[in-house]
Amino acid sequence: MPSKNQGAQPHFVAALEDTPLVAIDHLDETAKARSTWADAWDAMRRRPAFWISSGLILLIVAVALIPGWFSSVSPTQCQLSDSNGVPQSGHPLGFTFQGCDVYARIIFGTSASVTVGMLAASIVTLFGLIVGALAGYYGGFLDAVVSRIGDIFFAVPTVLGAIVLLSVLPDRTPVVIALVISIFAWPQVARIMRGAVLTARNSDYVVASVALGVSKFKILVRHVVPNAIAPVIVIATVSLGTFIVAEATLSFLGIGLGPGTMSWGRDIGEAQTSIRTSPQVLLYPSIALSLTVLAFLMLGDVLRDALDPQARARR
Amino acid sequence: MTQLVTETVNKTPPAGSEPLLEVRDLEVGFRTQRGIVPAVRGVSLTLYPGQTLAIVGESGSGKTTTAQAIIKLLAGTGQVTGGQILFEGRDLTILNATDMQAVRGREIGYVPQDPMSNLNPVWNIGFQVSEAIKANSGLRGKPVRARTIEVLQEAGLADAADRLKQYPHQFSGGMRQRVLIGIGLSARPKLLIADEPTSALDVTVQRQILDHLATLTRDYGTSVLFITHDLGLAAERAEQLVVMYKGKIVESGPSQEILANPQHPYTQRLVAAAPSLASRRIQAKKNEDGPATEIFSAGGTDTALIQRATDRELAASGKDLISVEGITKMYRIRKSGLRFDELLAVNDVSFGVKKGTTTAIVGESGSGKSTVAKLILQLEGLTSGRIEFEGRDVAGLKGRELLNFRRRVQPVFQDPYGSLDPQYNVGNTIAEPLLAHKVGTKRERQKRVLQLLDQVSLPASTQFRYPSELSGGQRQRIAIARALALKPDVLVLDEAVSALDVLVQGQILNLLTELQTDLGLTYLFITHDLAVVRLVADNVCVMQKGRIVEASSTDDVFDNPREVYTQELLAAIPGANFEFGR
Numbered sequence: 001m002p003s004k005n006q007g008a009q010p011h012f013v014a015a016l017e018d019t020p021l022v023a024i025d026h027l028d029e030t031a032k033a034r035s036t037w038a039d040a041w042d043a044m045r046r047r048p049a050f051w052i053s054s055g056l057i058l059l060i061v062a063v064a065l066i067p068g069w070f071s072s073v074s075p076t077q078c079q080l081s082d083s084n085g086v087p088q089s090g091h092p093l094g095f096t097f098q099g100c101d102v103y104a105r106i107i108f109g110t111s112a113s114v115t116v117g118m119l120a121a122s123i124v125t126l127f128g129l130i131v132g133a134l135a136g137y138y139g140g141f142l143d144a145v146v147s148r149i150g151d152i153f154f155a156v157p158t159v160l161g162a163i164v165l166l167s168v169l170p171d172r173t174p175v176v177i178a179l180v181i182s183i184f185a186w187p188q189v190a191r192i193m194r195g196a197v198l199t200a201r202n203s204d205y206v207v208a209s210v211a212l213g214v215s216k217f218k219i220l221v222r223h224v225v226p227n228a229i230a231p232v233i234v235i236a237t238v239s240l241g242t243f244i245v246a247e248a249t250l251s252f253l254g255i256g257l258g259p260g261t262m263s264w265g266r267d268i269g270e271a272q273t274s275i276r277t278s279p280q281v282l283l284y285p286s287i288a289l290s291l292t293v294l295a296f297l298m299l300g301d302v303l304r305d306a307l308d309p310q311a312r313a314r315r
Numbered sequence: 316m317t318q319l320v321t322e323t324v325n326k327t328p329p330a331g332s333e334p335l336l337e338v339r340d341l342e343v344g345f346r347t348q349r350g351i352v353p354a355v356r357g358v359s360l361t362l363y364p365g366q367t368l369a370i371v372g373e374s375g376s377g378k379t380t381t382a383q384a385i386i387k388l389l390a391g392t393g394q395v396t397g398g399q400i401l402f403e404g405r406d407l408t409i410l411n412a413t414d415m416q417a418v419r420g421r422e423i424g425y426v427p428q429d430p431m432s433n434l435n436p437v438w439n440i441g442f443q444v445s446e447a448i449k450a451n452s453g454l455r456g457k458p459v460r461a462r463t464i465e466v467l468q469e470a471g472l473a474d475a476a477d478r479l480k481q482y483p484h485q486f487s488g489g490m491r492q493r494v495l496i497g498i499g500l501s502a503r504p505k506l507l508i509a510d511e512p513t514s515a516l517d518v519t520v521q522r523q524i525l526d527h528l529a530t531l532t533r534d535y536g537t538s539v540l541f542i543t544h545d546l547g548l549a550a551e552r553a554e555q556l557v558v559m560y561k562g563k564i565v566e567s568g569p570s571q572e573i574l575a576n577p578q579h580p581y582t583q584r585l586v587a588a589a590p591s592l593a594s595r596r597i598q599a600k601k602n603e604d605g606p607a608t609e610i611f612s613a614g615g616t617d618t619a620l621i622q623r624a625t626d627r628e629l630a631a632s633g634k635d636l637i638s639v640e641g642i643t644k645m646y647r648i649r650k651s652g653l654r655f656d657e658l659l660a661v662n663d664v665s666f667g668v669k670k671g672t673t674t675a676i677v678g679e680s681g682s683g684k685s686t687v688a689k690l691i692l693q694l695e696g697l698t699s700g701r702i703e704f705e706g707r708d709v710a711g712l713k714g715r716e717l718l719n720f721r722r723r724v725q726p727v728f729q730d731p732y733g734s735l736d737p738q739y740n741v742g743n744t745i746a747e748p749l750l751a752h753k754v755g756t757k758r759e760r761q762k763r764v765l766q767l768l769d770q771v772s773l774p775a776s777t778q779f780r781y782p783s784e785l786s787g788g789q790r791q792r793i794a795i796a797r798a799l800a801l802k803p804d805v806l807v808l809d810e811a812v813s814a815l816d817v818l819v820q821g822q823i824l825n826l827l828t829e830l831q832t833d834l835g836l837t838y839l840f841i842t843h844d845l846a847v848v849r850l851v852a853d854n855v856c857v858m859q860k861g862r863i864v865e866a867s868s869t870d871d872v873f874d875n876p877r878e879v880y881t882q883e884l885l886a887a888i889p890g891a892n893f894e895f896g897r
Contacts, residue, residue, distance in 0.1 A: 009361060009555060011568030013578040019563045021580055024818045025788040029774055035781050036737055204733035211692050212797070213721035214751040226738045 040306040047305075053298035060292055064114040067107045075104035075262060093284050096267070097274045102281060105267055106288045112174050112263040113292065117244035119178035120185065124243075125236040127182070128189025133228070135190065136197030137220050147194070150187035158184040159249055166250065172258040174247075181246050185239065192235055196228035203227070230307035234300050241296030248289055264289045335403060335538050336362040336385070336506055342397035343377070343384050351396065354380045356562040358398075362538050362555070364505065369541040369553035369570060371585070373816040374787075377562040378542050379428070382508050385540075386423050387415050402506070420451040424499035424537075426509040430491035430516075434483040440467075441479030444498055451502035462501075470497030471527045488680075489520035496528060503535055510542040517679035517843065522887040525552055544817060546589040547846075547890025550574045558582050575896045586895045588821035590846035591888075596869065597828045597850050634706075635667035636837050637691065637805065642700030644686050660686040662861035663700070668854075670804070673831065673838040675848040675869070677884070678858035687858070688809045688841045692726050693717065704805075722752055725798035729810035731790035735782040741768075741793050742778030748800045767796040770833075771826060788819035792826070799830070809841045824850055845888055849873055857881050 034042075044050045063070050073090065078100035085095035093102035135146040153161075161184040162177075169176060200206065201224055209219045250256030251265025264285040271282035341358045344351035355377040362368050370378040383389045385400055387407065400407040407418065419425070427433040434443060445463045448454060454462060460479075467475035470493040483491060492512060499507055509528070513521035529552065532539050541553055549556055549570050556570030558581065566579040577583045644661040661683045668674045678684040689695040691702055693709060702709050704720065712720050725748075728734040735744055742764050749760045765775050771792040782790055791811060798806055808827070812820045828851065830836055840852055848855055849869060856866040857880065865878040876882045885891065 009568055011572055011578070012564070012566065014563065014565045016580060019561050019565055019581070021584070022561075024584075024822055025786055027774065027777065027785070027789060029776050034784060035740065036783065039783075204728050204730055205736040207694065208726065208728060208734050208794070208797070209736075209747065209751075211694060211721060211726045212748040212751055212801075213718045214747065218751070223736050223738075227736065 043306040044302055047302050049298050050302045053295045053302065056291065056295035057299065060110060060114060060295065063107055064111040067111060071101075071104045071107040073101045073104040075100055075108040094278070094280055096281050097270065102284050105262060106264065106285055109262040109264045109267060109285065110288070112257055112261050113244050113247055113265070113289070115174040116178045116181070116247040116257075117240045117292075117296075119175065120181040120243040120246075121236050121240040123178065123182040124185045124189050124239065125232060128186040129193050129225075129229070129232055131186070132190035132193025132232075133197050133220065133225055136194035136228075137201055137224055143194075146190070150190050153184055154187040154191075156184055159246055162246065162250055163253065163255055166255050172256065174257065174261065177247055177250065177256055178243075181243055185243070188239070189232055189235060193228060193232050196231050197224055200224045200227040234304045234307060237296055237303055238300035241293035241300070244289065244296075245293055332363055333404070334361045334401075335364045335366075336360075336540070337401040338381070338385065338398070339401065340398040341381065341384060341395065341400060343380050343389065343393055344396045346392035346394065351394075353396075354393065354562055355384065358557075358559070358562075358564055360557050360564070360567065362506070362540060364538055365532075365536045366555060367532070367539040367541065367553040368555040368557065369543055369549035370557045370559055371543055371546060371549050372559035373544065373818060375561075376559040378559050379510055380562075381559070382510055382540060382542050386419055386425055386508060388419075388425070420447060420504070421502045422504055422506065424502065424504035424507040426492075426495050426499040426507065426512045428510045428512075428514070428542075430488050430495055433495060434486075434491055436483050439480050439482050440486065440494055444494065444501065447498045447501050466497045466501045467494065469531060470494065470500070471523065472497070489516050489524065492516060492520075492524055493527075496524065496531075500531055500535075500537070504537065506538045506540065507532065508540045508542070511544070512541070513548075514544070518845070518887040518889075519679065519883055521889070525889070545889060546574060546585060546817070546895070547591060547888065547893060550890040550893040550895075552889070558585065571893075575894060577896055584818060588818045589895055590817075590821075590844070590850050591891060591893065591895060595849070596852070597824060634669075635703075636670040636705060637668040637839070638703045638706075639667070639687075639691070640665050640701045640703070642687070642690055642702060643698045644683075644690055644695065645698040659861050661690065664856075664858075664861075664863050665700075666854075666856050666863065666866055668805075668837060668839060670837055671831070671835050672853040673840055673851050674854045674856065675840040675842060675852035676856045676858055677842055677845055677848055679843060679884075681860070682858040683861040684841050684843075684858050685809055688726070688807050688839065691839065692724060692807055693720065694726075718752065722748075722801045723803050724805040724807065725801065725803040726807045726809060727791070727794050727798050727811045729813055731787045731794060731814060732782075734794050735790055737782050739781075740778065741780050741782070741785075744782075744793060745778070745797045745800055748797060752801060754801070763800065767799055770799065770830065771796045786819070787815050788823060791815065791823055795823075795826070795830075799834070802834075803836075805837045805839065807839045807841070810843070811840075812847060813842060813844060820847070827851065845873075845884055846891075857884070 078096070078098045080099045082095040082099035083097055085091075085099070087094045091101050091103065093106070096102055096105065131146055131150075135143040158181060162180045165180050165183070166172060166177070169180070206219055206223055209223055214222070247256055247263065248265030248268065251263050252269040254269060256265055257263045267285040268282060268289070271285070275282055338358060338360045341355055342353065343355035344353045358377070358381055360368065370381060372378045380389065380393065383393070384395055385407065387410075389395075395408050398408070402418065402422065407415065410418065434440070441460075441463055444466055445459045448459055448462050448466065452462070463479065464475045467478070472478060472490060472493055486494065496509075496512065499509070512528070513524055516524065525548070528539070531537065541549065543549055553570050555568070556573050557567040558565050558573070558579070560581045566573055566577065566582045573582060574586055577586045641663050642661060642665070643659065643663055646658045646660055647655040648658055649655055664683075664687060666674065676684045676687055686695065690697055693712065697710050704724065709720055739747075742761075745764045745767055746760045749755060749763060754760065755763065764778055768775055768777055773789065773792055773796075777789075782793070785793070795806075812823050815823060824847070827838065831838060838851070840848070842848060852869045854867070855869050855872045856863045857872065857878070858864065859880050865872060865876065865881045872881060873885065876885055
């Protein structure tokens with residue numbers, strides 16, 4: 001096209017057929033409408049990690065709800081003659097120091113762990129979300145007060161705070177444990193929500209809604225929260241796993257769930273006595289715990305990738 | 316300016332010289348989950364030493380991708396899938412990373428698009444420039460500092476020596492762009508690629524920088540490859556022009572020849588839509604046989620058209636719908652500790668807007684024009700002064716009355732990507748004001764949404780879409796539809812078309828003009844772009860540093876500007892006096 005021997009280049013015009021003109025700002029009417037949530041779902045659906053983790057979580061929840069379906073052996077009918085016994089027919093994972101079936105104890109211990117985790121995560125998310133949203137949105141004095149209170153609780157390590165508090169509480173049911181964990185864990189969610197709300201609050205669509213005459217609270221509910229909630233969902237999923245660990249830690253230390261309740265943490269704690277002679281007694285509840293936590297962390301990861309708009313843009 | 320134009324045009328390379336850069340059948344694609352999506356399809360261009368070439372096209376046309384392919388800085392998953400890039404006879408596409416490093420900076424300089432994000436905020440300016448110098452020359456120690464100062468001074472920062480220790484946030488946009496140009500030219504490259512080097516800057520700063528670039532390239536014989544969306548800039552600053560559309564070149568050759576006499580239908584479209592000072596106000600002229608509106612008719616003899624203009628003049632003789640008297644807005648900016656700095660964003664501004672007319676407020680960044688819009692919209696409180704709407708003071712309106720005011724004065728914002736909630740589909744977005752003011756039943760609101768979509772020329776199916784699926788122009792239509800939902804009297808358009816491609820911008824301006832005629836709307840049009848003002852405004856207020864320096868009818872301001880500042884603004888528009896072939 002351009003002649004090589006001369007500086008002045010000829011006027012070149014491409015044939016119209018090469019690039020047929022499209023109407024200016026053409027809208028493809030055949031494409032399917034996609035909301036951000038539908039987009040996120042599409043992105044998650046393609047990840048094997050999503051199916052593995054959610055499958056695992058469903059299984060764990062099912063075990064927690066109806067443990068009887070998964071084990072016909074009673075976890076509380078123990079015979080000392082079986083103490084630290086090796087696996088045998090009907091008892092695939094062997095026996096604990098007290099002579100109880102390890103498999104049955106894991107199955108029946110699921111409920112307590114999962115209850116504490118889910119309950120604590122729900123409380124923390126709900127409370128942190130509301131508090132963080134209000135603080136970030138209204139700002140000023142409310143924000144200052146809420147943020148400082150949050151900082152106070154944030155400064156205390158969850159497990160340490162829980163130990164102190166639980167040592168004075170007489171009744172240590174799963175609900176109590178979940179509440180105690182929540183007291184020290186909500187500031188994290190509140191902080192994240194506050195930050196996300198601060199970003200969303202300053203966006204143009206919020207200013208546009210103000211100018212349209214939408215009330216301030218309605219803007220918070222309709223525009224700000226939906227646009228700020230994604231990181232909270234991710235952190236809620238991830239923290240569910242860490243709350244289960246927190247419960248196990250507390251129970252392991254003997255300060256978690258009361259003696260009447262079965263849980264993985266308690267079993268791990270009790271297995272300490274026989275760790276040299278029969279380490280498998282410690283191993284199996286630990287595996288159950290790790291798998292559960294891993295499942296929630298994995299799901300959190302997938303959610304983060306799917307909900308993070310920047311990650312979406314990169315795809 | 317005319318002088319400058321002729322100067323660049325007559326500058327032809329010495330006969331028989333070899334091309335500096337030759338791109339042959341370049342193909343660039345981006346890898347996605349659905350395979351490779353082509354972005355540049357068979358682009359060929361030639362650039363001789365000392366020449367300036369401009370690539371123009373709308374966003375997504377592949378112009379930036381072409382430039383990035385030349386210096387092998389393709390973003391993300393981009394890759395050259397075919398063709399050659401010959402730089403002094405060497406094919407850059409087959410060069411390895413180390414050899415390419417030697418070419419970048421030393422042989423080919425690059426000035427990136429956004430001066431705000433392309434300097435590292437944690438390093439001072441001196442460090443960032445000397446880094447480039449060290450990388451591209453053997454210099455070490457003292458001479459580096461001397462050269463750094465020299466480079467910055469050449470780029471137009473006279474007090475460079477004192478500014479080396481300063482950080483990017485202490486520099487204005489124009490100064491940062493000078494730093495980037497300095498870095499780009501620091502190693503005296505043979506070719507400088509400048510990707511929209513001035514599009515984020517005010518016109519007067521843009522002019523200074525382009526003049527400066529022209530001097531530098533003339534002194535050192537550097538070839539320049541401009542990437543721009545501004546046809547005026549291309550006409551004024553480049554002797555060669557390449558027009559890209561959908562990844563292909565549709566027209567190329569001497570720029571003034573193309574722009575004066577465009578051949579390809581796409582180029583013709585572009586040129587027709589390019590606003591310039593020679594344009595006249597758009598008049599909505601409806602044909603009897605269809606709703607088609609003629610674009611930018613240059614003040615015709617059509618009787619209907621004259622009638623419309625007369626109508627507007629008649630309306631203009633009435634009372635002011637909005638009257639602004641001596642408004643002032645002071646911001647208190649917190650400094651260290653309890654000390655505050657006072658910033659007078661708007662200083663004693665007065666003007667009136669008549670019903671059914673368009674008043675434009677023009678000014679550069681920081682002139683206070685957007686603050687005026689916010690004050691009128693009651694989004695910010697006045698420090699002093701008075702704003703009247705239909706003769707009533709609107710300051711301090713509360714509750715019901717404020718709601719009624721909001722119903723009648725609606726805004727449309729600049730950023731079409733930010734002003735729509737990404738979680739809301741279009742139908743809900745447009746229905747929101749109706750819901751907020753409890754207008755009609757669900758069925759009636761639904762009907763109104765469809766009617767509004769039709770008014771902004773979007774198909775009914777758009778109501779189920781989400782903003783992320785729409786283009787900038789389409790989003791701006793949605794924003795306009797939402798603003799119109801409550802049948803307001805006034806639209807405050809704050810840079811409403813500034814972020815759009817020129818063709819889309821033209822469409823939106825037409826739409827606005829049609830709507831004004833059909834619905835008797837009054838517009839307050841806030842913009843930095845004088846050429847656009849000429850197309851839509853009846854009256855203009857020119858703002859500078861919080862004050863109105865000149866206010867008059869559009870023709871008056873453009874034909875005989877009285878204030879020096881207005882004259883400067885007009886003179887700084889690139890290609891302002893170029894006769895585009897329409």
